[in-house]
Amino acid sequence: MSATWTPAERAAFEARRKSRNLALGLVLGALVLLFFGITVVRMAPGLANGKPQIGTPTAGPSSVEKSR
Amino acid sequence: MNRTAAPDAAPPETAFADWRDYFALLKPRVMTLVVFTAACAMIAAPGSIHPFLGFTAILCIAVAAGAAGALNQWYEADIDALMKRTANRPLPAGKMTPFDALSFAIALSVGSVTIIGLAVNWVAAFWLAVSILFYVVVYTVWLKRRTPQNIVIGGAAGAFPVIVGWAAVTGDTSLLPWLLFAIIFLWTPPHFWALALFMEADYSKAGVPMLPVTHGLANTRKQILGYSALLVPVTIAPAVLGLTGWAYGGTAVTLGIIFMAMAIKVARSTATKAADMTAEKQLFKFSLLYLACLFGALVADRLLLA
Numbered sequence: 365m366s367a368t369w370t371p372a373e374r375a376a377f378e379a380r381r382k383s384r385n386l387a388l389g390l391v392l393g394a395l396v397l398l399f400f401g402i403t404v405v406r407m408a409p410g411l412a413n414g415k416p417q418i419g420t421p422t423a424g425p426s427s428v429e430k431s432r
Numbered sequence: 433m434n435r436t437a438a439p440d441a442a443p444p445e446t447a448f449a450d451w452r453d454y455f456a457l458l459k460p461r462v463m464t465l466v467v468f469t470a471a472c473a474m475i476a477a478p479g480s481i482h483p484f485l486g487f488t489a490i491l492c493i494a495v496a497a498g499a500a501g502a503l504n505q506w507y508e509a510d511i512d513a514l515m516k517r518t519a520n521r522p523l524p525a526g527k528m529t530p531f532d533a534l535s536f537a538i539a540l541s542v543g544s545v546t547i548i549g550l551a552v553n554w555v556a557a558f559w560l561a562v563s564i565l566f567y568v569v570v571y572t573v574w575l576k577r578r579t580p581q582n583i584v585i586g587g588a589a590g591a592f593p594v595i596v597g598w599a600a601v602t603g604d605t606s607l608l609p610w611l612l613f614a615i616i617f618l619w620t621p622p623h624f625w626a627l628a629l630f631m632e633a634d635y636s637k638a639g640v641p642m643l644p645v646t647h648g649l650a651n652t653r654k655q656i657l658g659y660s661a662l663l664v665p666v667t668i669a670p671a672v673l674g675l676t677g678w679a680y681g682g683t684a685v686t687l688g689i690i691f692m693a694m695a696i697k698v699a700r701s702t703a704t705k706a707a708d709m710t711a712e713k714q715l716f717k718f719s720l721l722y723l724a725c726l727f728g729a730l731v732a733d734r735l736l737l738a
Contacts, residue, residue: 380450387451398488402551405484 449528456522457505457533458498458540465723466497466590470597472727473612476676476734477601485552489600492548493593495540496560500567500589502537506530507572515634548600556599563592580646583628584659587620588613608675611666612730618663619723622656622695626716629653629698630706653699656715660695664688667726676733683729687722694718 369377470493474486481489505512505523513524522528541564549557567589576582591613598609628635628642629652635642644652667688671681697711 376448380448383450383452384454387454398491398547401484402488402547405482406551 449522449532453522453527454536457502457528457536458495459501459505460498462501462590463494463497466593467494468724469612469616469727470593472731473594473597473609474601475731476608476612477598479601481552481601486600488551489548489556489597492544492552492560493596496544496548496564497593499537499540499544500564502533502540503564503568504572506533506537507568508576511577511640514637517631517634548596552600553603555603555605556596559592559596559599559605563589563596566592577640580641580643582641583624583643584617584621586624587617590620591616607673608670611670611673611675612727614666615663615726616723618659618666619719621659622663622691623716623719623723625652625656625659626698626712626719629712630709630716633706649704653701657695657699660692664692670730676730677737679736680726680729680733684726687725691718691722 467490471490474481474489505521509521509523509530512518512521518524523530523533545557545561545564548560567586571582571586571589575585579585594612594616595605595609598612599605625643628644629649632642632644632649636645643655647655664684667684668681670676671678671684694711694715698715701709701711703709703712
């Protein structure tokens with residue numbers, strides 16, 4: 365490899381840096397979606413570990429109305 | 433750092449890594465087997481898990497396996513450079529710096545264990561952390577270069593994902609997942625030694641004490657037969673103990689007979705040149721199909737029983 369950047373080397377470097385940055389952006393976006401999905405599932409009423417709990421009534425609009 | 437090199441400075445080789453090199457660091461082909469066995473264990477486990485959390489668990493298991501593979505490549509870059517099969521990996525090829533590879537691997541390891549712990553449960557996270565540490569510390573750093581039984585120990589590292597998959601669903605581990613663990617553990621030596629027999633020259637060149645290099649071809653063939661003889665009864669044990677139905681049991685018996693026949697053929701082989709090792713190549717290829725069919729049968733059995 366030469367002592368300084370040739371135009372071809374610079375173009376190759378920039379193309380690969382762009383692909384790395386694009387991949388990192390996609391991974392970060394996917395992580396945001398993953399955390400959002402996990403939060404929704406984990407915080408859903410009546411679910412523990414995402415599984416329905418037998419004998420635990422699901423808190424919904426009807427149960428709220430009854431308690432009034 | 434290569435990314436902030438002065439505009440006119442000579443570009444280091446490591447400035448040219450792109451996302452494919454980072455992906456290659458994860459050993460994607462190994463990840464396939466890990467994902468498959470873990471997913472089968474999750475389906476076979478009693479109980480259920482929300483599909484999104486199941487997906488998260490599988491993702492974390494795959495990423496952790498990849499991270500362990502990356503740590504392995506970081507540590508073994510020197511011997512990878514000596515073997516034809518591994519010389520083109522990103523580190524020996526000089527496409528990225530060891531520091532970049534190590535940072536990437538540690539971030540993925542910590543991230544995958546934390547996410548599975550927070551999203552699924554901490555029992556699964558514990559076994560996932562154990563699987564990474566076992567592969568990196570016990571296998572890669574401690575035993576791989578010291579003992580010809582390295583593959584046997586490495587087999588345990590590859591077997592942990594079934595425990596993680598099972599724990600993700602049930603929150604604990606019982607006898608069946610440990611039998612599945614034992615199946616992968618005992619399957620690994622015949623599988624890899626069959627490969628090592630016809631790749632012996634490559635391992636010899638790199639100085640890795642693989643069994644064919646240290647104990648010769650005949651001894652390796654005997655040990656393949658010995659481990660196969662241990663493997664087959666263990667594959668049948670879940671059906672005998674009533675943990676699965678006979679759909680799985682019948683498959684295990686049938687496949688076990690074929691596997692033993694192939695192992696006997698290997699034990700009787702006297703070939704010394706890779707080109708003549710037909711029996712060894714057949715066993716290596718069949719062993720992949722064998723494991724896939726066994727776990728496939730386990731899933732089918734569970735779905736039939738359900």
